[in-house]
Amino acid sequence: MQSVQTRFGKLVKKAPADDHNVAGLIKDYEAGDIAISKIINEAKSLQVAWHDMAFCQLGIAGAFYELYGPIDASITADGEEKEDVEEEERHIIHAATPRAILERSSGMHQAYSGLHEELRDEITTMETLLLRPATDAKDMIQPIKKTIKKREKTRIDFENAQAKVTKLQRKPGKSAKEETQLAKAQGELEVMSDAFETADSHLRETLPPLVQAVSSLIPPLLASVILIQNRLLGLCYTVIHEYCQEHGFPSPAPPMEDVVAEFEHAFAPVASEVECFSSVRKHMGAHRKTATDRPESGRTVSFQRMKAPLSRISSASSQRQPSPARSPEPPSEPSPASHRIPSHSATPSGLGVPTDFTTATVLRGQRSTSSLHSRQGDYFGQAAIAKKKPPPPPPGPKPKRQAEFVEALYDFQGQGEDDLSFRAGDRIRIIHKTDTDQDWWRGEVGGYQGSFPANYCGPVGSN
Template identity: 30%
Template sequence: MQATRRQLGKLINRDQVESSHASVVIREYEDIDRLLARLVDDSRSLRDSWVHLGISSLNTSTELLAMYRPYIDDSPSPEPTNRPPERIPELQMSQASALEVVYHELKADIVNEVTMFDAGVINPASKARELIAGFRKTIKKREAKRVDFEKSQEKVTKIQKKTSALTPKEEVLLTRAQQDLDHAKEELSIMDEYLETTLSKVVGATMQLVIPLVSSLASTQIRLLGMTYTALHNYCQENDFPSPAPDMDEVLADWTTAFKPVQRQFEAISFISTGRGRLAALDLGDDTPPRPTLGARASTTALARKDSTPPPPSGLREGPHTLAPTDFTAAARLGSAAIHSLDAGSPPRHATTLISTCVLCLSD
């Protein structure tokens, strides 16, 4: 019951702002605790982002290298071809291989460096929060004493406001209420004095700890940025890449010029134009209307024709991704055309888009 009354007193007096020195120290304590919690959360998020950046960059470079490697088909084909396989351009092959090596080393360096987030920021800040957490019980007890004091004060004031003479019973109630008020005031003063002398020192020491924590966070971030920039800048210098990179408009224009012809050739393959990739046609940001063979314009007649396609001969491999020999040969030729469509003297750009396009088109 007493706890319920105190909670009700907190709700009634929650708009009243204390002006005592103890209340100021308590607000500073709450601020420093929130600051430490924010520092821990942001450091963890930054650490995870750097690790994810290293892993995703390495995966992208690995897929780019796999795209430039020659494809060897070991499966038996009922239709032999006399066309020799196209040679992979050695320039692009060496550039892709060097990029994969750079990102592999960079990922290892990032994983080693992000441990400084734990050792220099996360662990010390978490330990500091644990050490100052014990004062929350003292602050909670002080809040209860403050509510009791305000209730006793309100009770005394209510009796004293009576205009008529007090009855003997009211005199006894006033005396008892005054005693309760003096006792509550004394207990509140003891709690305030303890917090003013002890908690203020803790808050000051914790504030001095925050400055080196933020410095450690900033220095780790700067080292990671410098490490990444140095690795990529050296790669660009060794492989004749522009550093810094040109404007994005220029990059997109070059990429569109090299990619559009290859896209049209891929869309001409029957198993690609009738597969699931037709529902996710690429949008390169130009004003060219979408081709009716792809995207949402695929007609129900084409879908019905796809479903009524007779099964392949028994000589071909079985499975959900069965391809005709002619389609496989066309895909191999287009893969070679995709590589040679890029200028032999220019580095491959936007490899992630090209990889995702090939995977999307060949998903069926």
């Protein structure tokens, strides 16, 4: 909408003297046409967005209503009788949902159902207040485009005839045939001049009322957009505020940090109870979590689940202690080193001082532990090496801007010192150009630089 307001500002700031400039009138007409098109497209997008939001809100309210609704305790989720449920879940007491929660979920569903109906009626008013007037205005200003295209074609024919006459007039020592060609070209030029002047006169009479009508239509259309937006927002905030007041929720809502903290405090016990179900554990692929595995205060469940594999590894390694009852046979010729425990490893608690019968077992556990540490060291060492990437190569030279050329469609003889003269078929390298071909550009031909009319040229190969 900001771009629409910018274009509207350009329309209302147009001076009355610009009505005699046909090119300026055409630009104002095109700006108004673009503004109307933008209003139509943005209004359709706004209509679809509000409709989707209302439908999504109603779906969320319906999901909460079904979630907190009464559940038949005698039937499982798969439709099987209670007798077929596992022994563990058979002893679970199915408590009824508190009445306050049922009333809140039911009230939310009713509130959003009514809001959906009101929003749908209000969204429909966009057709009558916004889309239909804008579409009718666009349809009314479309026929003038054919007149503008016809005028543009007449202008090109007039300039071609003018260039042909100028070329024949400047040619010295004209023959009788060339004099005949000049007279014929002058006659064609007079016809083209009359046609061009007629087209300009028609546009001078037709375009100003259209531009004025478009510029006067845009403000009420923008006002309709603002009015509809305020109504839609007012309906939403009114329904939410009344629901919060009725069920004891703060309005306006507290900071998001407080909402998240309250949710985590209430969610942790529920997650603990649900994860005790064997069906849930089976899909999670993990053993039942103990009370120590639950998230601490202020921690989220996702973070605790990330820590669970590490805790299982550490517990498994702690249980992998050698049993004193199983001692391997001592070697036939034990070496002194076999009875010596490395100084960097601590003696496990509960084994006491190592003897000839326990040393081999301890050493075996130490070798497996040392190999584990060595593999971990290799892994982290390789990871550290992998992180050291070589420095990036120096950036290459920036690509040079490719030269742009146009081809001269007609001959042009410069009138001023800075004008660039050329003949039809010459390739002109563009040095500087504007956004329109109804202007003077700067180019180079044969080593000479200067300004030239852009409408005398076209794309390379178009001649």
